[in-house]
Amino acid sequence: MGHTDKKLAVALIQADIEIGSPKANKTRLSEMMEQAVQGNPKPDLLVLPEMWNTGYALEQIHEIADPEGEDTRRFLSSFARMHGVMIVGGSAAVKKKGRIFNTMYAFDRSGRQIGEYSKLHLFRLMDEEKHLTAGDEPVKLDLEGFAAGASICYDIRFPELARSLALGGAKMLIVPAEWPHPRLHHWRTLLTARAIENQMYVIACNRVGSSRGTDFFGHSLIIDPWGEIVAEGGETEEIVTGVISPELVDEVRGRIPVFADRRPEVYSDKK
Numbered sequence: 001m002g003h004t005d006k007k008l009a010v011a012l013i014q015a016d017i018e019i020g021s022p023k024a025n026k027t028r029l030s031e032m033m034e035q036a037v038q039g040n041p042k043p044d045l046l047v048l049p050e051m052w053n054t055g056y057a058l059e060q061i062h063e064i065a066d067p068e069g070e071d072t073r074r075f076l077s078s079f080a081r082m083h084g085v086m087i088v089g090g091s092a093a094v095k096k097k098g099r100i101f102n103t104m105y106a107f108d109r110s111g112r113q114i115g116e117y118s119k120l121h122l123f124r125l126m127d128e129e130k131h132l133t134a135g136d137e138p139v140k141l142d143l144e145g146f147a148a149g150a151s152i153c154y155d156i157r158f159p160e161l162a163r164s165l166a167l168g169g170a171k172m173l174i175v176p177a178e179w180p181h182p183r184l185h186h187w188r189t190l191l192t193a194r195a196i197e198n199q200m201y202v203i204a205c206n207r208v209g210s211s212r213g214t215d216f217f218g219h220s221l222i223i224d225p226w227g228e229i230v231a232e233g234g235e236t237e238e239i240v241t242g243v244i245s246p247e248l249v250d251e252v253r254g255r256i257p258v259f260a261d262r263r264p265e266v267y268s269d270k271k
């Protein structure tokens, strides 16, 4: 994976999602993505929310999930190519060999797919484990030399994942989400903790809106490796923007050498 000192302008598409309506969601997201790329500075990277094609329409997910992610990939790839922007496409419900995954696809500015990640930890409180299959491997993305770890929503409750991605070279963690009230405190605290403990950027795009009695609060966040909030969304649709710098990661890691001071031989997964 390359190395860069280049700053990246990031735009998070904090959209509402219509449950069970991939077509309507694609239309709404493209409107917001079009608006985002008109921004000044023009974003280098767009990040979308979790399960943006279907929402949590789990009882009909076999009928509406995207077969092999083909439609999702075509849409994201052509937008990336047309606008010369990198995209981490949140996640979509994708049907692969009869099973449904919660899958992220990422693209470079030419529209070439540069990664695919399926959510590792399924969230029982929203019945994911009854309808979805978990992925089984962590994934890093090379965003023009700025290494990013992939993570989806509930995954942030497992600090081991972010830590292993950071140990593997990730300087930011990307987190698409559908995270609802009343757990705003958990959302902000866990994301901030992942940023501080791993001295990495956390780029988290949450949806807004209500769906079958569940209220999603937005508060998409860009948090720097010192734990400071670069940008935070409100509770309605918006594009949340910020500029991130790999140099700041190196500076923070140099100031407090957490990685050099680890003692994994003492505490690594011992019973």
Ligand SMILES: NC(=O)CCC(=O)C(=O)O
Pocket (backbone or CB within 6 Å): 050, 123, 126, 152, 153, 154, 155, 157, 177, 178, 179, 180, 183, 186
């Ligand atoms: N979609 C999700 O994974 C939701 C996770 C969540 O709300 C949590 O509290 O964890």
